[in-house]
Amino acid sequence: MYKADLIDGASRFRSTDGDPARSLQSCPSLVLNADYTPLSYYPLSLWPWQTAIKAIFLDRVDVIETYDREVHSPNLDMKIPSVIALRQYVRPSEFPAFTRFNLFLRDRFSCQFCGNMQHLTFDHVIPRRLGGKTTWENIATACAPCNMKKGGRTPRQAGMHLYAEPIRPTHWQLQQHGKQFPPNYLHETWRDWLYWDIELEA
Ligand SMILES: [Zn+2]
Numbered sequence: 001m002y003k004a005d006l007i008d009g010a011s012r013f014r015s016t017d018g019d020p021a022r023s024l025q026s027c028p029s030l031v032l033n034a035d036y037t038p039l040s041y042y043p044l045s046l047w048p049w050q051t052a053i054k055a056i057f058l059d060r061v062d063v064i065e066t067y068d069r070e071v072h073s074p075n076l077d078m079k080i081p082s083v084i085a086l087r088q089y090v091r092p093s094e095f096p097a098f099t100r101f102n103l104f105l106r107d108r109f110s111c112q113f114c115g116n117m118q119h120l121t122f123d124h125v126i127p128r129r130l131g132g133k134t135t136w137e138n139i140a141t142a143c144a145p146c147n148m149k150k151g152g153r154t155p156r157q158a159g160m161h162l163y164a165e166p167i168r169p170t171h172w173q174l175q176q177h178g179k180q181f182p183p184n185y186l187h188e189t190w191r192d193w194l195y196w197d198i199e200l201e202a
Contacts, residue, residue: 027049027067027069027080027082028046028047028048028049029046029047029048029049029051029052029080029081029082029083029084030044030045030046030082030083030084030187030189030190030193030194031045031046031047031052031061031084031085031086032045032064032083032084032085032086032193033085033086033089033090034085034086034087034088034089034090035089036064036085036193037193038193038194039086039090040175040178041175041178041179041181041194042105042175042177042178042179042181042183043183044183044194047084049071049080049081052080052081052084053071053078053080053081055084056081056084059087060086060087060088061081061084061085061086061087062084062085062087063081063083063084064081064083064084064085064193065081065082065083065189065190066079066080066081066082066189067079067080067081067082067187067189082187082189082190083189083190083193092171093171094170094171095168095169095170095171096169096170096171096174098135098136100122102169102174103122103136103139103141104120104141105174105177105178106136106141106166106167106169106173106174106177107140107141108177108180109141109181110141111141111142111143111146112140112141112142112162112163112164112166113140113142113143113146113150113155113160113161113162113163114143114145114146115163116143116145116146118143119143119144119145120141120142120143120144121141121142121143121144121147122139122140122141122142123139123140123141123142123146123147123150124138124139125138125139125140125154125155125162125166126138126154127152127153127154129152130152130154135168136166136167136168136169137165137166137167137168138166139166140162140166146160182194
């Protein structure tokens with residue numbers, strides 16, 4: 001059998017409606033902005049298919065790709081959308097919200113003193129007792145051992161060095177970091193809309 005036939009055969013197998021590995025619950029729709037880039041890379045912008053179908057009926061989104069699975073109702077048979085695009089462009093705010101998640105994302109989920117990615121905490125670079133504020137510019141991701149070691153001291157007093165000075169990131173910068181954390185699961189129809197810039201470099 002030729003390789004092309006094998007691939008063809010495999011794709012037919014994948015597209016069977018009765019694939020037990022793919023329950024209806026696990027058919028999320030990838031949500032693209034009106035410019036066809038993902039609304040968010042990390043976490044990847046996904047909606048439950050029910051939400052996607054509601055948005056289709058409200059004329060808020062266009063269907064770009066579908067799963068092979070269909071949903072049935074008395075007056076409608078419809079393929080479940082796997083990729084949808086908003087009709088109206090959502091302009092991201094230039095500066096993302098100051099949240100724990102976004103702070104970890106800015107620091108790529110790694111301790112800014114040693115690179116460890118486990119047991120992450122937040123460190124006030126200038127300690128609070130010395131007037132350090134809880135701001136983008138004064139909080140760095142630190143693993144628990146580094147946080148303990150540093151204690152209530154400045155990095156200089158503790159003889160520790162930050163990989164990078166904490167900054168207030170832009171939305172674009174966080175999106176760039178988010179691209180480095182591909183989700184565990186990617187449906188084949190999503191791939192054209194994600195990561196191609198990375199794959200071209202590979
Ligand atoms: Zn550390």
